[in-house]
Amino acid sequence: MNTASPPTEFQPRTVRLSASAWVVGAGLWAIASAQAQGIYVCTDSKGRRITSDRPIVECLDREQRQLGKTGTVRQVVPPSYTADERARLEEKQKAENDIKARATEEKRRERALLIRYPNQAVHDKERAEALAQIDEVIAAVNKREVALKQQRKEVDVEMEFYQADPSKAPFWLRRKLEDSEKQTVVQKRFLEEQAQEKQRINQRFDEELVKLRALWPPSSAAGSAGTVKR
Structure with missing residues (x-):
């Protein structure tokens, strides 16, 4: 009567195969993740065109484009500003908003004036x-x-x-x-x-x-x- 071989003889090979499969799977996941995130593209202060699979440090002071796998622009990442730069930008934005608000109010008054006269x-x-x-x-x-x-x-x-x-x-x-x-x-x-x-x-x-x-x-x-x- 034939008896089955002890399972312990094949255990190391099974473990090696499982580990290899895990490594391959992790690599495929990383590639898929990078493809899902897209490619970051920018031109730095020296005029160099840089691409990366993550936000580019050399271009933190300027816009970066994130491209999809087909090459289309998925989003534009704004610059990362210092506190002083943000304060200046906010002040500039506020001034622009005030100008727009005054223009809107002036248009409203003009319409009211035309209705009255x-x-x-x-x-x-x-x-x-x-x-x-x-x-x-x-x-x-x-x-x-x-x-x-x-x-x-x-x-x-x-x-x-x-x-x-x-x-x-x-x-x-x-x-x-x-x-x-x-x-x-x-x-x-x-x-x-x-x-x-x-x-x-x-x-x-x-x-x-x-x-x-x-x-x-x-x-x-x-x-x-x-x-x-x-």
Whole structure:
């Protein structure tokens, strides 16, 4: 009767085969991994073209392209910056973002301006209405000024009796004279403020008109309501 040979005689060969298979497998895995990662390509500071299966140390300060196995660019790896370089780049990026934000806001304002004033006739009409409101206030103040002048005449007539020594005038009369002078000063200041307000209104509409003429189509710009009284 045949008996099987002891398995221990073949054990070393089995171990050797297993180890060889593991080494081959590890090598194949490494190759596959490198192929999966792709090839890094860059041109260093000396103008040399360098390729590697991992990020290239000589090109950490510049972009590196990662190529796939077909040679197409899979991604662009940005430079690795120092803290100071990153801070400068962030500051530059912030400035660029601010410029873009201001440009976007300016576009929004231009659209709003066009919606509010589709042509010059509408713009001129609103200017005239704004100025008319100020003129109404000024007219009311001027009427008040006439009344104040009349009151001042009455006070002056009564103060004629005390020309030699105004301090001897009754308290109520001196108080009335003081109030009249204060109201005259307030009146004058208010009229000056209204005149300045008219200037501000005209300046605002003038600035808007410059922008709008650049935004309006020729037909809209031509639709003027005429010269606005300032």
